[in-house]
Amino acid sequence: MLSWENAHATDYLIEVSVDGSNWQTAFSKAGSQGGVETLTFPDKQARYVRMHGGHRSTQYGYSLWSFEVYGSGGDGTSGGQPSDPSTNDPTTGFDYDVYPGFIGTTLRNATNGKWRDDQIFIAVLGRDPSKTDAKGQKVFSWVKPDGTLTAMKVEDNDASNHLTKNGQNYPNYFFTLAQAKLAKLPMMDSGRIYVSVGEPMYMKVLEAADGTIGIAGPNPLNGTDPNLGVTYDWMEYTWNKDAIFVNTTQVDQFSLPLSLDLYSGNKTRHANSGITQTRAQIFSEYNQEVPAEFQIADTNALRILAPGKDAFDSSKPQAHYFDAYIDQVWSHYTDHTLTMNIGNQVFEGTVVDGTLVFHHTNWADGHNGDEPEGMAFNVSKPTTQAVFECKDALANGHDPWGFEGQLEAQICAAFNRHVMEDTTKWKDPSAYYQQAPANYYSRFWHVHGVDQKAYGFAYDDVNDQESLLADPQPEHMDIGIGW
Numbered sequence: 001m002l003s004w005e006n007a008h009a010t011d012y013l014i015e016v017s018v019d020g021s022n023w024q025t026a027f028s029k030a031g032s033q034g035g036v037e038t039l040t041f042p043d044k045q046a047r048y049v050r051m052h053g054g055h056r057s058t059q060y061g062y063s064l065w066s067f068e069v070y071g072s073g074g075d076g077t078s079g080g081q082p083s084d085p086s087t088n089d090p091t092t093g094f095d096y097d098v099y100p101g102f103i104g105t106t107l108r109n110a111t112n113g114k115w116r117d118d119q120i121f122i123a124v125l126g127r128d129p130s131k132t133d134a135k136g137q138k139v140f141s142w143v144k145p146d147g148t149l150t151a152m153k154v155e156d157n158d159a160s161n162h163l164t165k166n167g168q169n170y171p172n173y174f175f176t177l178a179q180a181k182l183a184k185l186p187m188m189d190s191g192r193i194y195v196s197v198g199e200p201m202y203m204k205v206l207e208a209a210d211g212t213i214g215i216a217g218p219n220p221l222n223g224t225d226p227n228l229g230v231t232y233d234w235m236e237y238t239w240n241k242d243a244i245f246v247n248t249t250q251v252d253q254f255s256l257p258l259s260l261d262l263y264s265g266n267k268t269r270h271a272n273s274g275i276t277q278t279r280a281q282i283f284s285e286y287n288q289e290v291p292a293e294f295q296i297a298d299t300n301a302l303r304i305l306a307p308g309k310d311a312f313d314s315s316k317p318q319a320h321y322f323d324a325y326i327d328q329v330w331s332h333y334t335d336h337t338l339t340m341n342i343g344n345q346v347f348e349g350t351v352v353d354g355t356l357v358f359h360h361t362n363w364a365d366g367h368n369g370d371e372p373e374g375m376a377f378n379v380s381k382p383t384t385q386a387v388f389e390c391k392d393a394l395a396n397g398h399d400p401w402g403f404e405g406q407l408e409a410q411i412c413a414a415f416n417r418h419v420m421e422d423t424t425k426w427k428d429p430s431a432y433y434q435q436a437p438a439n440y441y442s443r444f445w446h447v448h449g450v451d452q453k454a455y456g457f458a459y460d461d462v463n464d465q466e467s468l469l470a471d472p473q474p475e476h477m478d479i480g481i482g483w
Contacts, residue, residue: 001038001070002051005063005276006450008034011054012062016046023050032057035272036261043071063276065110065480094267096476102147102184103244104476107177110259111197111483112278118178120481121200125152125173125215126191129240133212138189140213142173147184152215154207165202165226174200177481185239185477193235195256195481202226220253221309231255231302235479244474247467248274249455250445255303257282257482259450264471273450273467279483282448289447290440293318306457307441308388322384322415325437329420330356330381339423342406347377349407354381358407377404379411387415388439390458413462416442427463 014027026049027041034057049069053062097104109117127138128149141149156162156171163170174196185191194201204216218227233256237246248258259274275282286304287295293311296304312318334351340358341347344365349358356379363373380393387394394412397405414420416439417432425431429452433443442456446465453467460466 001036001066001068003036003065003068004032004034005065006034006448007056007058007060007063007277008032009051009053009055009062010057013052013054014039014041015050015052016044017048017050018046020048023052036270060277065276094263094270094476096263096267098475099147099184102186103239103474105183105185106476106478107181107183108478108480109177109181110480114483115197116178117181118176119198120177121174121194121196122177122180122183123173123175123194123201124183124185124188124191125194125203126188126237129187129189135210135212137212140215141188142171143183143186143188145175145180145183147186149186149188152205152213154205154213156205163200163202168202168204168226170202170204170226172200173203185237187239187241189238189240191237191239193237193479194232195234195258195479196230196232197256197481197483199230201230201232220303220305229302233258235260239474243470243472245468245470246477247455247469248449249467250441251306251455251458251460252309253303253305254282254445259480259482260467260469261478261480262469262471262474263476263478264473265475266473267475269471271469271471273453273469274480275445275448275482276450276480277448277482285448286444289444291436293321294440304441306388307439308385312384312388314383314385318384320384322387322437325418325420326382326384326387326415329415330354332421340407340410342403345403347403347407349377349379355379356381356411358403360403371399371401375399377407379404379408382412382415387412388457394459409459410462412457412459416457416459429463429465432465 010032011030013025015023016026017023026044027039051067056062107122109120124143126141128141129138131139133139140152142152143149158169159171161172163172201218206214206216208214218232219225220228235246235248235258237244246260246262248260257275257277257279259276261270261272263270283299287299294307312321330351333356338349339346345360346362347358348361349356358377359374377399380396382393386392390412394408397408414426418435418438419425419431433440439457442460445454445456446452449467453465454460455466461468
């Protein structure tokens with residue numbers, strides 16, 4: 001069984017040898033798609049076994065998470081099934097334990113010896129879908145490794161096991177891999193799986209004037225944030241009665257390579273996403289592959305910040321990076337029509353007095369409720385920061401049907417990918433990031449992500465380019481924590 005990283009072989013041989021010098025082919029594979037591959041072939045008596053690569057899927061070498069060999073048991077070799085969740089079960093598919101009401105999640109130390117299990121910290125935080133506060137909001141909660149959901153309280157900041165940093169106390173919602181390598185994840189809304197190495201993260205529970213509870217997440221732009229010196233990253237998930245939706249993300253930053261495998265469908269389905277390269281590879285290749293404007297000065301930095309949070313923020317050196325392109329596009333659509341679709345509903349827009357004004361042209365076929373015929377949907381001219389962060393003018397929808405928000409999301413994605421002036425390229429990933437200005441930070445994560453999927457900016461899910469995994473029958477996950 002071969003568990004490939006992103007740099008897999010497309011064609012290869014499995015070879016065996018008795019003496020380590022003379023080899024014979026036991027299996028030949030062509031057209032491999034990577035992922036987890038289970039190969040079966042007639043028994044071979046041998047002492048050595050190897051994968052002999054023929055062609056590479058990327059410009060990098062061949063890279064495997066694991067290489068596992070099993071005998072049939074009929075000749076004294078070891079049989080049976082190992083505990084790895086990606087092991088093939090001959091009757092159902094993959095082999096793992098199922099915990100009704102939970103998703104059993106293996107937490108795998110893939111730091112290549114850099115960090116011990118007791119130096120890798122995990123916290124699962126989000127909203128409990130079964131409880132609401134006085135304002136009807138789902139309650140912020142934290143999850144123990146056994147799946148217990150517990151509401152956050154301000155008193156947790158000073159509980160007996162609290163954390164302390166720079167003279168301040170913080171709740172301790174973390175556990176280490178030494179304490180648990182299997183976490184049972186319950187149903188949760190807006191969940192985050194935080195991972196840090198070397199030390200836990202410091203996030204204070206806060207209570208608003210109306211009594212609602214929140215938590216102060218990490219903020220690398222805040223010079224007093226207690227997590228500035230901590231190497232951390234996270235995944236996001238929502239699991240409800242319909243499905244699980246789980247993804248890795250670089251929308252805000254990159255600090256740790258995290259990989260994700262999702263198993264489902266009565267042990268018959270497997271999907272994966274994330275980053276499978278090492279942290280050193282990522283930092284080395286980032287500056288080689290992005291233009292000078294996007295490069296980071298400190299290659300030993302703890303994290304790579306998203307452009308809008310670094311050199312492209314307002315008043316920073318690249319604050320006007322997209323401005324000329326935005327002006328060009330706005331000028332183009334002054335005398336050209338921008339036709340956009342939301343499902344089967346068609347909208348046509350032109351720039352009028354500086355605002356991109358859309359009308360629902362097939363209103364009679366697909367209008368929603370009380371939307372008046374001829375109603376205008378307006379998108380204001382964005383700034384460079386609005387494009388990178390998908391905010392302000394590109395997150396300003398206020399109509400009750402959500403049309404403006406969906407139009408703004410598509411426009412934001414088109415600007416980041418530099419296809420805004422040509423709608424024939426909007427659904428063609430091969431056309432993305434081919435001209436400057438473009439979000440080359442996002443492009444980098446797509447090049448290096450599994451299946452070239454990533455969340456490089458907030459609306460990267462436009463045209464299904466995001467690293468999201470979704471399944472109506474989730475059963476098991478494997479999270480690889482790399483270095």
